[in-house]
Structures are given as structure tokens and as C-alpha cells.
Amino acid sequence: MFLELLFFIGPLAIMFFIATMRMEDFALQQAYTLENYIGVFTGPANRAAFINTTTMAVLTTVTAVIVAYPFAYYIARRGGEYQNLLLILVMIPFWTNYIVRIYGWQIILGSKGILNSMLIWIGVLNEPISWIINTKFSIWLGLTYLWLPFMVLPLYSSLEKIDESLIEAAYDLGASRLAVFRRIVLPLSIPGLVGGIIFVFIFSMGAYIVPAMIGGGELFVGTRIGYAFGIGGDWPVGAALGSVLMLIVAGVLWSLMGYTDVEEMF
């Protein structure tokens, strides 16, 4: 408890505070100003980064729901004796280093990468496709890839809990498959769905590795923060970007937390 206060609340508070300072010659100055916060909303690059990031996060979340739902449904309701094995197969990518896995995508998608060289080799293409890496497309693909298990696992745990007799009763009463899905399965899976949406959206908003590794120069909040703390050497600007991001994340959490139980998911 004490640890959390000292090293969790403290750091977050200090981030909001440092964002009001200025940095000159790599030293923080005691000049308090709201300039950096204002810059987050008025600076064209920052604004574009926030718009890009939010768009990509929404797109990724929607894609993840579409991809994960039938997948989780199949494992949870039709997995049978293989259910545990399938679940471990989902967990493995979930807990293996994500830099390594995104690097895997880098060598698949690169202009001389595996996909292009294979398509050229078998004669489908003459020229490598260039839009599959270092574009918004590759960010979208990478984010969907990375956070997919965070959508699958919560969905799985709520789909698995649904009582089969409810579904059978609905069929007996003459409900169509679509009706059973809309009236029974979907409503009962809401907690898992919301949990997955929270994770995927928040993690996509705060993504750094994907846009930095396979996102080319696309403006993204995560990479701008990384830059401010790295080569850019402007901590207060980075802190201001981080603070606004944090507020968005907290807002999303606050508004969706009531529909789910995060503790039940793992």
C-alpha cells in the first residue's frame, strides 16, 4: 500500500507538476507555466499525433472485437477437451516479449522482407509492396496483433460462464441463431467485451514500440513522448503529453469500469 503510494501516485503527481516547468540547457527551471499543456492542444504536430493515435486506437479496438469474438466463442463453447490447450496457445504470444514479436513483423513486412520476397519469387509481384510497412496500415496491423490476446482472454472468461441450458431453452422456444446471439450470448458477454475494449483501447493509446518500430514517421503520441524524453531533451513537454494521455486513459477507465470486473479476467 505504502509502496503504491510512494511509487505510483507520487510519480503520476510529479508528472503533472513537471509539465508546468520549462527546460533550459537540460535542467528544469522553476518557471511555472501552462504553456506546455496549451501546446498539447495547439501545436499542429501534437494535435495531429493525438488525432492519429485516437483514430488508430478506435480502429484497433473495433478490429480486435471483430477478430476476437468468434475466436473466443469457438474456444469457450466448442473447445471441448482441447479448451485448455487452446487457451495456453493464446497465452503464449501474450506473455512473450513484444519487441521480439514486432521485430518478427518487421522482417515479414519489410520491403525486402519475407512477404515481398516470397510474392516476387513466385511471380505474383514485380515490385515490392511498400504500403505494408512504416504506414498507418502497419501501425494498425501491429497494434491489433499485439493487443488481440487482451481482447480474447476477458471475452473467453465471460463466454465460458454462460449456462448452456439458457441457450438450449431459447432454441426450444423457437429462437433463431441470430436471435439467440443477440438476446442471450451477446448481453451475457458484455463484461468481457468491455474489459477487452478497455485494455485494447488504453494500450493502443499508450503504444510506443509499434509506432517506433514499424510505424515509420507517422505522428503518434507515444513516439512524441519518447522523443521528448530522448533526443528531444524536453521533459516538461513530454510530461504534458503524458499527462493529457493519462487523463484520457483515466476517463475511459472511469466511464467503462462499472460494466466489468478487471480482477475476474486473468
Next chain:
Amino acid sequence: MSTKTSETNAGSETVTNSIGSILAVAERYWLPIWTVLVFTFLYAPIAVLILFSFEKGTFSSVPWDGFTMQWYAEMVSDTRLIRATMNSLYVGTVVTFGATTLGTLGAIALVRADFRGKGFYRALVVAPMTIPGLILGIALLLWFNFLNINTSLVTVMIGQLVFVTPFVLITVSARLRGFDPELEEAARDLGASKWQTYRRVTLPILMPGIVSGALFAFTLSFDDFLIAFFTSGVQNTLPIYIWSKVQHGTDPVINAISTMVLLFSIGLIVASELIRRR
């Protein structure tokens, strides 16, 4: 329909039938097919890394240039890599011990005891899990700077402890909620002291949860990049080393390193799952 000639009628019927049967097959099998496709997507980069860590050519591309173990030989002789790996193992071990102890005690407090502000405490415990690592990383960097603490492997450990502990706590408390408190009461009735009850009843029952939580903690620490990246100062952990190598473009040695990291993590998670499901 009946006014048409029998010939065209038969022809269109076959077409309708075959489209119908394709749709019927699709409707029946789309779920398993979809599942296989998603698994392919999840494992594509992993398979590619493992496969091309044995390829002779310096570019990971098709066609295959031949089998080699050269990249693994280069990997083993890389002293900076070995130092980074040792650092990661060291940090991982300390964080695992710390997080497992704190997480287990926290879980017992949260499930068994009733105290004021329990709801707040609960929210506080879950919060670090849902905050992007990037925000936590920079916030910790600013915090250590503010407290005049030089960043090193020690600050990495503290930072990781903050976000790893909740995962252990949740794993253990799930196990704790699953078992009957009457077992503890029975032990007390039979004359066991409070400490004996903990040692002989509570702990053994919690053990699978604690062990899988510990393996969980180790994996999280071992894979963490963002917190280590911002709070490690000049010292490298393995993910930071891999990151710095990836920045210099593709290199088949990275494939070999990645393969080893993957196999290590897979081993840990499989062990953790086997213990948890026991």
C-alpha cells in the same frame, strides 16, 4: 419455375445447389476456420523468427539460402548480450521475490480482512495494470529525478515492482476466494495455533496460486521494456539490448536471440499454467 424448359431448370438448380452447399459448409465450419486463421496470425512472426534464425543469408527473405548455426554461435560470444541477460535475470529474481511476498500478503488482506477504504485500496491495486507502461516509465523517471535518486538497476526493480505486484495479488486472491474458510476454522478447532494454521493449511492450499503468480511476475519483469528503458540509466536489461540492436536494422543474430527469448518465455508460461490448473 414450371414454365421454364426442364434443361435450364436443371442447370440453374445444380448451380443453386452447389452455392447452397458451399454456404452450408461455410456456415458449419466458419468458426473453426476463423480460429485457425487467428492462430496463424498470432504465430506468424514467432514462426518466422525461429525459422529464419537458421537461415544462411544475412537478409531474412525467400528463397531459403541454406541451414546454418552461425547466428547462434555469434550470439553466444556476444559479451554485452550476456551481461544484459544476467542483469535481466538478476532484476527478475529480485522483483519476483518482492512481488510474490507483497502480492500474497496483499491478497490475504484483501480477501480475508475487512478494513476501511478497502474499495479504494482495491482500485489502487488494479490501476497500475491498466496504465500504459510508457506513462508509468516516464512518471517514474521524473519521480526518481525529483527525489535525486540516480537511475540504475535498483530503480528498475522498484518500478517493475509497482506494476508486477498487482498481477501476483490477483492470481493469489483468485485462489484464495476459491477455497473454503471452514478448512481454516477446522484447523483452529483442532487446536492449531494461528501460525500453524497458516503454515499447514492456508499456505499449502495457496501454493499453486503463489507459484504461478511468481512465474507470472518473473515473465513480466523479464519482458518489460518501457519501465526499464526509462529508469535503468546506463545499465542494460535484455529487452533494452534487443531494442538497441533492432534500431540498427535487421540482423540475423537478433533472430537467434529472439528465438531463445521466445523459448524461455514459452517454457515459463507453460509451467505456470500447468501449476495453476492443478
